Amino acid sequence: MxxxxxxxxxxxxxxxxxxxxxxxxxxxxxxQKTHAQEAVERNAIREGVIAMLHNTLYRIHRIYMDQGYCTLGDKKSIESIYEAYSKLGGNGTGKQAYEEMMSLPTEPMEK
Incomplete structure (x- = not known):
């Protein structure tokens, strides 16, 4: 005992x-598993936001290029969209659309 x-x-x-x-x-x-799942989800959200911003840049690019001009206020709005797109890691095709829109005149051409 x-x-x-x-x-x-x-x-x-x-x-x-x-x-x-x-x-x-x-x-x-x-x-750890929850953290990994959240990281995957955050990445998917980031990629989705990049895709939506890219789509927006291209959609408005077509509009302004057809129109032939882009007002200062519109350029400011486009700049905000592009900044977010760029900070999230958007690629060069969005940059090209942005630069083309920024190079447009701010008023319609006189006929």
Whole structure:
């Protein structure tokens, strides 16, 4: 019976330590998995926003190029769209559309 009194506290200590290690490990894995899923979701959202901004730049590019001019107010709006697009990592095709719109006159050509 003396061995029970001697070893039981040690066994309980190691059992609790082991259980806590398993619980902490499980929680850590869950946190990592959730973090990875959130990173994938953030990247998908970022890519979607880039695509929408790119689409907007190209849509308005067609309008202003056909129109032949772009007012200062419109250029300011286009600049805001392009800045967001560029900061998110948009590619050079959006830059080309932006530069072409910025090079347009601000008033219609007189006939």
């Amino acid at each position: 003396d061995w029970i009194a001697e070893y039981l506290p040690k066994l309980v200590y190691w059992a609790i330590t082991g259980a806590l290690a398993v619980v902490c490990g499980t929680l850590w894995k869950r946190v």
